[in-house]
Amino acid sequence: NAGVTQTPKFQVLKTGQSMTLQCAQDMNHEYMSWYRQDPGMGLRLIHYSVGAGITDQGEVPNGYNVSRSTTEDFPLRLLSAAPSQTSVYFCASSYSERTGTAAFFGQGTRLTVV
Amino acid sequence: KNQVEQSPQSLIILEGKNCTLQCNYTVSPFSNLRWYKQDTGRGPVSLTIMTFSENTKSNGRYTATLDADTKQSSLHITASQLSDSASYICVVSAYTSGTYKYIFGTGTRLKVLA
Numbered sequence: 740n741a742g743v744t745q746t747p748k749f750q751v752l753k754t755g756q757s758m759t760l761q762c763a764q765d766m767n768h769e770y771m772s773w774y775r776q777d778p779g780m781g782l783r784l785i786h787y788s789v790g791a792g793i794t795d796q797g798e799v800p801n802g803y804n805v806s807r808s809t810t811e812d813f814p815l816r817l818l819s820a821a822p823s824q825t826s827v828y829f830c831a832s833s834y835s836e837r838t839g840t841a842a843f844f845g846q847g848t849r850l851t852v853v
Numbered sequence: 854k855n856q857v858e859q860s861p862q863s864l865i866i867l868e869g870k871n872c873t874l875q876c877n878y879t880v881s882p883f884s885n886l887r888w889y890k891q892d893t894g895r896g897p898v899s900l901t902i903m904t905f906s907e908n909t910k911s912n913g914r915y916t917a918t919l920d921a922d923t924k925q926s927s928l929h930i931t932a933s934q935l936s937d938s939a940s941y942i943c944v945v946s947a948y949t950s951g952t953y954k955y956i957f958g959t960g961t962r963l964k965v966l967a
Contacts, residue, residue, distance in 0.1 A: 743896075781857065781942070781957030782897075795952075829896050844896030 741765050745830050745845035752820040752852045760815040760848050762830030768843070770833045771813040772797070773805065775826040776847075782829065788813055789835075820852045855880045857945050857958040865964045870933055874961045876926040876943035884946040884953060888917050888928050891940045891960070900928070900941075933965045 746761045764771065772787035774797075784797030788807040802824060804816040813832075817824060827849050833842040857878045866872050878886070885904045889897035901910040901917040903926070910917050914931045930937055940960040947954045 779959060781959050783957070784955060831896075842899050844898070846896050847894070 743830055743832050743843050743845040745828075745848050747848060748846065750848060750850050752817070752850065754820060754822060754852060756820050758817050758820065760817075760828055760830075760850075762813045762815065762845060763811050764813075764830075764832040764843070765811065766832065766834075766843065767810060768832035769810070769835050771807065772831050773803070773813070773815045774829045774831065775799065775824075776829060777826050785815065785828075817850075820850075822852045824850065825852045826850060855945075855947060855954065855956045857943055857956045859941075859943050859958040859961050861961060862959075863962040863964070865966060866933055868933060868935060868965050868967050872930050872933060872963065874928045874930075874941050874943075874963070876928070876945075876958055878924050878926070878943075878945045878956070880924075880945040880947045880956050882947055882949060883921065883924075884948040886917075886919055886926050887944045887946075888915070888926075889942040889944065891942060893939070897942055930963075933963075935965050935967060938963060938965045 743764045769790045773785040774782040776782050783799050785803050786805040788794045791810050794805050827847050829847050830845040860875045887902040888900040891897040900912050900915050903910050903919045905921050908919050916929045919926045940962045942960045943958040945956050
C-alpha cells in the first residue's frame with residue numbers, strides 16, 4: 740500500500756519554465772489537496788478536489804493549475820515558474836472532506852526556482 | 854480573523870522527559886482540531902483528531918486535550934524518545950458556507966537529546 744506518492748522529490752526550474760508535480764493515491768480517497776510549506780509559515784492550501792472532475796481554489800491558487808480526471812491522480816501545474824514559488828509542496832488525501840483536515844500526506848516535492 | 858498560534862516555537866528536552874505543546878486558536882465555526890507530527894524532510898503524519906465534544910484523545914505516548922471554551926489545545930508527550938524529534942503542527946478546521954477551511958499553525962520544533 741503506497742499511500743500518497745509524489746514525484747519528483749526535488750526539482751530546479753528556471754524562471755518562466757513550466758512543469759507538473761505529480762500526485763497519486765491508492766486509497767480510493769475522494770478528497771485531495773495541494774499545499775505549499777514555506778519557512779516560518781503554516782501550510783497553505785493551493786487547490787483542492789472533492790472528487791474526479793471537481794476542483795476548487797484554496798488560499799494561494801495564483802500561478803497554479805490543477806485537474807482531476809481520475810480518483811487516483813491530482814497533478815499540480817506551474818504555468819510560468821517564479822522565484823516566489825520556491826517552496827516545498829505537499830499533496831494530501833482523505834476519505835472525504837467531512838473527515839476534516841487531510842489525513843495522509845505525500846513525502847513532498849522541494850522546488851527551487853532560479 | 855481565523856488564526857492558530859502554537860507555543861513554544863522550539864523546545865529541547867532530554868530523552869525520557871515529558872513535555873507539553875500548546876495550541877491556541879481563534880477559528881470559527883470550529884469543526885475539529887488535529888495534531889500532526891512532521892519529521893524533517895517528510896510529510897506530516899496525523900497523530901490525533903478531536904471534535905467539539907471530545908476533550909482528550911490519546912495515541913500511544915501522545916495525548917491531546919481540547920478546551921473548546923477557551924479555544925486551547927495541548928499535546929502531551931510522555932517519556933520522550935529520540936524519534937520524537939520533529940515538528941508538531943496543530944490544524945483547526947472550520948466549516949462555513951458549505952466548505953471546510955483548514956488553518957495551520959506554524960508548528961513547534963521539538964528536539965530530544967540523549
